Amino acid sequence: MNPEETHTISQVGGGAAAAAEPVSKTATTVPAASYNLRCPGVKRLMREAAELSTPENEFSAHPTETNLFEWHFTIRGPEGSDFEHGIYHGRIIFPTEYPMKPPSFILLTPNGRFQTEEKICLSISNYHPETWLPSWSIRTALVALRSFMLTPGNEGAIGSINFPPEERKKLAIKSRNWSCHECGPIIKLLPVQIPDNSKSAKEVGNGDATTGEVTPSDVAKKPETPEIAKLQSSVEAPTPNGLAKDSNPVTTPSTATLNAINNQETATTVETNNFTLEQQQQHNEPIKNIIYDLGIGCFIVLILALCFRRLLSIFTQV
Structure with a gap:
């Protein structure tokens, strides 16, 4: 980890560097005694950590054990795309001024759309603070990141690549066996769903590399919020080669x-x-x-x- 990406307890906590209980990967609490609770960023991140303590079907996120300002996230590949069967893991680096300034996003799992171990240039990342809104949350940013995966990779954009569809599909299958040195097998960080024809599609626990998971193609999607709509309107500019792929077919009235x-x-x-x-x-x-x-x-x-x-x-x- 680069020194500039790490926010120590003394930076955020006003000098309170006493040892504290580590944060669980999916814990709902953070060692509050180690941080300055008057800091807006600390209060905001602790609240979002509690809100995201239960993984959702499309993504999960949690702070690391030693640093509240560094999170690890896991997202499921968008349905109907080259990333459909993939599970992708990455890091989020928050500035001390969060949520007034945007975080940085780093993908760790090879995916064919973004470079690994490199900060990504997006309208929701630190490369474009002028487009960031303090009302956007980690949940909003992760939903937007999944949407950005469907857009074509712009040549010259920082952290952007554009692999062929066949290569992306191969990487999507391999990603299910990928393991993080801090979080372990990433397939266990997202819930598994049972098929729709079994009377219900509720979550039945965490999966593993042997059992796999079933992702129904017609799972009902959640309604888009105004925040997400605003994010989708500010996606990367289309390249001369074409526009972003539309994964939602036009329905007949x-x-x-x-x-x-x-x-x-x-x-x-x-x-x-x-x-x-x-x-x-x-x-x-x-x-x-x-x-x-x-x-x-x-x-x-x-x-x-x-x-x-x-x-x-x-x-x-x-």
Whole structure:
């Protein structure tokens, strides 16, 4: 580990370097006595360590035994891609200013998309602090990292490579037997799921290299949060060779959806027609008033003409 990547207890804890109980790889608690609890980064990382204490189906993450500001993570390869059957392990190095500044991501497992043992240049990493948002969490960053695996590797980007699909699939199979010197076999860090046709798809424990795991292709995906949507909108720029691969096919709208759209369009048309008729009535109202006034004026003129003629005849006889 490079010295600049390590945050010692004295750096974060305000000089409190007393020995403390080590942190478990999946522990929900951190040796709080060794850190300055007034530090925003310490409070944030301890809270996220508690939230991520239970591994999820797609990823898991935990601080190392000796340093709260260095985490190890494990992610499952995105479904429907060259990485589908792979399990990938890496490190996260947090600055003391976290969450105001972004962390660094390092992949340890060969994968064919990112270089190993090298910091990755992404919009969620320390290479682009201008795109980082303090509201993003470790969970959000790991979900975004899985999405970045589906994008083409840009030539010249730091930590980016672009292996052929066949090589990526081979590395995905080999990754299941990969072992971390601190965490052990990485296949045990993610839960195993039973097939969908067995009445339920709940987690049944940690797998190993002998039993393997079953990953259903049609497992329901969790809804995307606004944070994740924002991250996906800021993925690496497409290369001239092509755009990122789309793993989600376009679905056809259902009949109920089409009916709802038609009903809405019909209601809008009726409302528009009613509004048009009302406009016509308002436009015709002044014309009716003018005709009415003109009729009354003509009647008055006729009465006056008759009266004038009568008077004229009387004066003529006299």
